[in-house]
Structure formats: C-alpha cells, structure tokens
Amino acid sequence: MTLPDPAPALLRLLVNGETRVLPCAPNETLLEVLRYRLALTGTKQGCDKGDCGACTVLIDGQPALACLTLATLCEGKNIWTVEGLADGPELHPVQAAFVRHGAAQCGFCTPGMLMSSVHFAESYTGSEAPEHGEIAHALSGNLCRCTGYTKILDAVAEATLEVAARRGAPGAGEEGGS
C-alpha cells in the first residue's frame, strides 16, 4: 500500500453504480484505490504484476487488470467489482452458479474469475449454450489453482443460458458490467 504525497489530485470514479470522489496519487493503481481507499477488498491481489487475474474488474464494461491500471487513468470511468455483482438481494446468475457447482474452493481467484465470467456471459451472443473451449478462452487470463477449472466452466456454461434468458425478458438487457 502506498500513501499519497501531501496534496494528491481528486479522482472521480463510478464504482458499482455509485459516484466516488477521492484523493489519489499519480502512481496509485486502481487495485490500491479499490482495496485501500474504498475498502472494496473483494478484488484480490495475487501477483501485482498482471499474471494471475485475481484483480480483474470491469472498466466501462471490459475486463481489466486493476493491478496494472493506473487509477488516475480511470477518471470518470465506470468500474464494476465483485461487490457490485449481486443486484441487491439477488445474486447474479453466474455467482449463484459458482456456489451451486462448487466452482470456488479457496475463493481467492473467484472475484476476478467472476468478473471475467460475467463479462463472457453477458456479452455472449450465441443462440446455443457456449462450449467449454469458448469459455476457457475467455477465462484464460484468470489462474485458479484449486479447481482444475472444470466446475468453473460448468458453472459459466449453465449461467450463460440463464443470463441469455434474462436478457430476453421484458425490461432486461441491462449489462451487469456497464
């Protein structure tokens, strides 16, 4: 954790749908801002150099590594973290599928894995259930050491159909990550 110099600039972010204005030093990463300034510790630090994907968040709807992203470059951007996935009392279908399928074991890679998975599910345009290989490619930047990915792929495959069904419903269509 790096504390800022005396007079850092103010940064404005839209985090999980809420506007947050906070001080930020030029060298702070988005991961540091989320974890230490906003106490959103759901986003994890596994390597701090872009190798493991545990810090994956959605920036303007696109998966990004928070440890490699300078926070100041996110001025005005829309950041979505694992804390914002559940819609109030309702889990996102991908979250529920992860629990149901045992897709999280230690749970440490899970927040980052979920963000990539939600992005995949919500941007999936196929008419049939996605194949495991297709999901695997979408998640290949997120390392998981516990599960062997099998149950993660099962969970995402199932949830993608649910997300598609939900998108088809009247009033739906709002992307979770954007």
Next chain:
Amino acid sequence: MKTPPLPRDLERYADQARPPRETPGHAPVIGRRHGRIDGPAQVTGAAIYADDLCLPRMLHGKILRSPHAHARIVSIDVEAALALPGVEAVITGQDLMTPYGIIPWTEDEHVMAVERALFVGDAVAAVAALDEATAEAACGLIEVEWEVLPHVLDPEEALREGAPVLHPHPKRKGNLTKEIELSFGDPGAGDEAATVVEGDYFFHGTTHAAIEPHCAIGEVGADGLLTVHSATQVPHYLHRALARVLELPPNRIRVVQPAVGGGFGGKSEPFDLEFCVALLSLRTGRPVKILYTREEVFLAHRGRHPTAVHAKLAVDDEGRLQGYEADLLLDGGAYASFGLITTYYSGQLTALPYRLPAYRYRSRRAYTNKPACGPKRGHGAVQPRFALEVSLDKAAHALGIDPIELRRRNFIGENTRTVNELRVGSLGLLTCLDEVERRSEWKARRGRLPFGHGLGVACSAYISGTNYPVYPNEMPLSAVQVAADRSGRVRIFSGASEIGQGSDTMLAAVCAQELGVELTDVRVVSADTDLTPVDLGAYSSRITLMAGHAALHGTRQLAAKVRQAVAEAWEIEKKNVALAGRLALDITDPSRSLPIAEAFALAEARFGTLGATGYYHTPKDVHGDYRGGAIGATPAFSATAHVVEVIVDPETGVIGVEKVWCAHDCGRALNPLLVEGQIEGSCYMGLGEALMEHHEVGPGGRLLAPDLLDYRIPTSVDTPPIEAIVVEAPDAHGPYGAKEAGEGPLHSVIPALANAVFDAIGVRIDTLPLTPEKVLAALDARLEATTDEGGAA
C-alpha cells in the same frame, strides 16, 4: 442502475445458489451434493483473507533478503534505515536467536540469518514503517557487509567430501539431512524373475503456487496479549513456534486464521513473516502487516523435492511382482523443513497398492543452497510413484500384458498388511481400475490408436492423515466443542483449517446430519487458538477423517441429550426420537413432530446450556516394529486409478492432453460435489507438474521463474476435460466411512501421462517435466538408433 447490494444476506444468497432439485426437508445431509457454506461469502467478495484485514494504526513491514546463495554476515548497519522518516522499527537475526523447525528433531532455521545466509532470499532484516513503500526504501538503506562463501546447488555434489557445509553438526555427515535404508521381505526374491526393469527417473522441483500470497498481521492488544492473524494451514504449530521463538508463554499468544486462499502444503509451517510481524508489533505497540510479494512466495516455497530415483523392478512371467528396489536422492534446499518425513514417505508409501513380496529402499536427503523444500500435495510419495508406475508400464510392455491387467493381478487386496507392515483397511482399487478402463474405452482403443495418439494408466494409494502428531504426545489429534441453543442454531468450534478444501462445510454437514438441522443453521468457528480446541492443521489429508470423527463424537452426545429430553416430554423411548429436517420426530408415530428449536429448548430446560466436546485419536496402531515403522501408518488409505489420453505432435514435440479419467476411492463421499472438486484440482496440479511446471534454480542460486508468468501453471485453456469418478469403499476407520480425497488423485496422473506418451510415440521420457524439447530429443534418439541398426544390417 443497480441498487447497492448491502447489507448482504448470505443466508438468502445460499438459498438462491441451491440446485433446483435439492430437497432440504428430511434428506440426509451426508452424501448430498451441496455448495460450500462459505460459498455466498466467496462470490460476493465478503470473505475476508489476511491481506483484507486493516487494523487501526497498522504499520507495514518488509523483509530484506540475501542476494547471495551462501554468505557470512560480517556486519549489519540499520542506522540509516531507522533514521528514515516513517520507519518505526528494524529487527535483524540477532533479535530472534532461538532456532526452530516444524519437526522437533531438525530445528535448523532462524527467523532471519544469524551468522550466514543459506540461499538467495534468506531473510536478513525486517522493517516496520507507516507504509509499504517506506518500508521497502528502508530495506534498501540497511547496510550489510557480506563475505561470500562457496555454495552448492546440486544434491550429489553437496554430499561429496569437501562441499560447503550448510549446517555443521557433530552428528551429521556433511549435508546429509537424513539417510534411510530399509529392506522388507526376502531381498533375493527378485533374482530369478523373468523380467527386470531397471531405470533412472528424475522428478523436478515444483511449487504450490497458491493464488493468495502469504500474509500475516501481528497485533498487541490493550491487555498485552499478542495476536497473529495469518494465512497459515497449521495455526497450532505456528502458535507453538511463536511461543518458543519469541520466548512468550503460549497462553499470551493467539493465532487466528482468516479465510486462506489456497495452501497445498505451502502454508504448513511457520514462516519468517509470522515471527517478524509478531516481534515488530511487540516492539512498536502497533499492528504490523507483512504481505509477501509473489517472488517472496517462490522463495519461501517448501515445495516438492527434486528427486532422483534409481528403480529396479522384478516381475515373473505372469506379471506378478517379485521385488522392487529404489534408491532415492532428495534435494532438500537450505533447511530441513518437513524433510525428515519426506525422506521416509518417499520410501514408505510406495509399497501400496500392490503386493510386493520384497521391497528395499534407500532414501537420502541433502542440504543445498536453494529455497528449502517440504510438503506439497501428495507429500513425498509423488516422486517415487512416478518411478514405480513407469517401471510397471515398462514391465507390462516387455511381457505383452495389458498394463491395467498387470495392475489388477498385483493388487494387494483389502484388510491386509503391506510388506513394510502398514495396516490396510478398505481399498477400492479394482473398482477404480474398472471405471477408468470402461469410461476411456481402453479395451477397444488402446494399441489401436494412430501414431501420436496414446492412452496410459497408473495407480496410487495415499494416507488419510498420519497416526502420529508432528511432536510426540498422547493428546487428541483433533477436537471440537459443539453448542446448540433455543434459537435452533448450532455452533461448532474446531481448530481445523479451512484452506479451500471445504473443511468448514464438512463440519457443518456433520452437525446438520446429527442434529437434524440445515447447513445454514450451523455456525462454524474454526482455526482461532483462543476460541477453538486444538486441531493439528490441514496437512496429510487428515481433516475429514480426524476432525470429522471429532465432530461426530461431539454432536452425537449433544443429539443424545436432545433426543432424551424430547423422549421424556413425549413419554416414549429415546431410541424412537429422530432428529432430521429441522424437526424432532417420533419414528413410531409419523404425525408427531416438534420444530428443532423447541426440541433444543426442551433439552436446554432439562440439561442446562447445551454443549458437548468431541475428540479424535487414531486407534492403537499396529505399524511395523522397526525404526520408521510408524511413518506412513494411517487410519485409512485411499486408492486412485488414472487413464490419460494424449496426442503428441511429432513435429513440434508438444503433448496435448485430450482427456483425463480419474477414479478415486474416498471411502464415502460426504459431499460428492466437493469430492469431485478435490479430484479435479488434484489432477490439474499433477498435469501441470507433468507438462510444464518447474521451480528452477539457475546459476548462483537465483530462481529462474519467480513469477506466475514464467513458472507456468496450466490456464483454463491448457487444462483438458477431467472426468472425476467417485468410488466408494467405506472404511471402518473413517467417519461415515470417509477417507481422503484431496491429495491421492494427484499421484498417478503424472505417470499415467508419461505412459500415454510412450503409447503414443513409442519413446520413454523418464525426466520430468515432459517438455517438447525432451519429446523431440527422444524421437531423434530413437531415429538415430534405428538408422544405426539399419546401417549395420
């Protein structure tokens, strides 16, 4: 726009994550497929891991590490570091002089180097400062004068006369940590064998690479008590070591384990950061956190020992094993760690699951100037398993016997003893073999696939915890306290460590089953040395069996009180009261029932506050009566069989794994979903070790791949489909019959893959990992050999 998600209702989230077919009601909890009890917390970011903790006034620590593989500290000057604004304390090896080590007979570590640093990365000093950057800058200001000493990186060289000695000791020969020579059965038994397969195998060094880096926070309370929050998988041993090294009474120390982001053996002994945060917080009076960088995780390591095995297998015409000999050399790195046990395990656990009339092994472990090796998933037994299972495949090929059939013929059987006198209970190996044979269509396809395509098989067996604690004592190996109250809630307090394997969920399931409540009615408080009774930790695949037994013991006493109180109220016999589905039921009269909360209230009125303790100790053991005979002794062995299918590209040497079938006998699957997860994860880790992972130390003792990009672990794209097949051969010594599932399924995937490569391209590669370079070199060598033969003819 979404509504803000807080406050979270994790119980409601758990309901949403339930499979539609799941019927809570009266269905038994044990044996049911259900998600983890901490699943909702994990998927919402609510689960708190060590680095998520942030305490008021907290400082941040950094550890200065040796740049040399072997060097004497001439002097250390910390003045400039202390003078840096923001620095609160600096400590060095001189502040923590008491040696420690996880095994009481090999206490050869210091928190920080006292006289000499023994590998690149050995701790030298530690700083606590207002923030991490300042602490790091302060480390750069510590002036260390080094006298660089000769180092040794190769275990063979380390054992030679004249090699630099890492730990001079009057009773030890140079760098030899441990040497074991044991012989069982008639040593000449193999002499008349029809086929003798002899070969050299090399298992490279691999590491755990849990995604969560190690992290610890020390804190001194207003009452002066020291608390260490740590991502450990053995809070109890950490507690012991802290007391010893800090010279504090154990009752002044509390160890709390938050959620842990994976361990696999890599968090199973005390590490320098835990002592450093403790002393720095005692010195400053403020909480201190140290989070390892990813590179430090690789240096702290304690991963799988690089092991050279010379193996000799003797088989008769019928394919029956006559004798097996193994000579093993383990590269231990700079400290003993669990190495004493590893050295034994590498011989003792090879004896299963086959009938070996004669077995002899010599196992040596050497100190080298590299990060220390220790336990990794499948501790000690994975390396020799590779040598044995490839030898078996070679024998089967030489004799023209199907490799699955060869293994069937040599199965040791159930309720028996091994040649080295380990007691074997249930062992569902034959079912495992049948399953992988059938599902992989082995009979129809093996030997009939085109060049480059192949199938391979291998088997293994593994312990469900060991019969003995790390330090000898007569106390329980695992214990719980269970409480219930009039609200209908149950609490279980257990020292067992949840590190992702699902131990909290297993404890909750036992409570729910025995007390007739639902999983969400159970609160699990685990791994806090102030709040929970002692459990020895998450290692040796011991928790389901041992903590499971302790939980059964405790909950059954509690349930008996509830049933008695209800029986008295209903004026029926106690045996006619059942607890299930949040109800107390009269089994003789289906119309009569009572909500469980009311049943608990009756019992509370009858007996007072409802609580019970439960504990587990292994049954009196019948292990071999020889030095080391207790090692490998376990209440129950699991069994595994693998078939792996590969496609090898002869142009590039790339091995593509098409599919893995793994059948694992876990005794009884308390939760098949989580057991499958353990099988899949184990297979995955083994595949990585077989194909790409290598904890490689380069010239000068520097790690060549100290990050998750260069130390390649399989991504989702690299991982093939894994079919996890749960086989149940309930064991009399397991709770509800359960045995381990977390480590066994790793062992045999590696030799099965190597055997599949032979089936595919006809060459053996006995040195791991099976990289494309090695595949091409082996193909070239074979081509050369056949060309030579052709020329001579």
